[in-house]
């Protein structure tokens with residue numbers, strides 16, 4: 001069957017998006033999704049997102065990692081979903097949508113970026129390896145001395161599977177602060193590789209750097225391999241009113257043949 005898809009990226013974190021509001025009958029198996037996301041045998045992406053009907057908002061976003069399994073919240077995917085919904089006339093420049101961790105507001109800004117409201121963050125925890133925060137997805141955050149030279153694939157993969165985080169596993173972020181900007185590299189669970197940006201990981205890293213008093217400001221720039229994100233928040237004993245802003249752009253559209 002030919003399935004219409006759209007490819008977007010958010011700071012280099014790339015996704016296949018499918019509007020299932022008109023064809024809710026489409027059922028994608030884990031193998032279908034993994035094949036669509038495969039960079040040799042498919043379209044190629046870090047994940048796949050469906051936009052379906054929602055009772056209480058403009059649409060429901062469901063996110064799958066490139067391994068074909070449903071993931072937890074994806075910040076850059078959410079930002080791409082906001083741009084996609086606007087491009088398809090499913091929502092205005094201001095929208096509200098439903099995701100696995102609850103309702104999110106999204107705004108397409110005057111500088112043509114997408115700003116996404118994230119859930120409040122609960123406890124920031126210490127682990128034997130670094131600090132941990134759940135920003136809709138679980139993230140371990142580790143400060144590195146030479147980020148550029150770090151073997152993120154080898155080091156990140158070890159921690160992602162460490163017994164300490166069993167059974168859920170964890171996404172692993174390494175960061176270095178240069179000239180008041182957080183530089184970040186992330187090994188993503190479910191993609192099982194380093195991605196070019198991670199929204200929920202950037203939020204976790206910004207609040208942890210603030211928690212460690214490395215920043216006074218409540219607006220922090222995070223430079224990923226594929227682009228820059230800005231995280232802003234209020235701190236009232238806990239991190240609230242969190243927003244993740246950055247580029248979210250269409251790359252192309254097409255039809256994929258799904259058996």
Ligand SMILES: N[C@@H](CCC[C@H](N)C(=O)O)C(=O)O
Nearest residue numbers: 071072074075076198199200
């Ligand atoms: N790239 C995403 C994070 C996606 C979630 C993750 N891989 C998981 O399921 O653990 C983002 O931009 O937040």
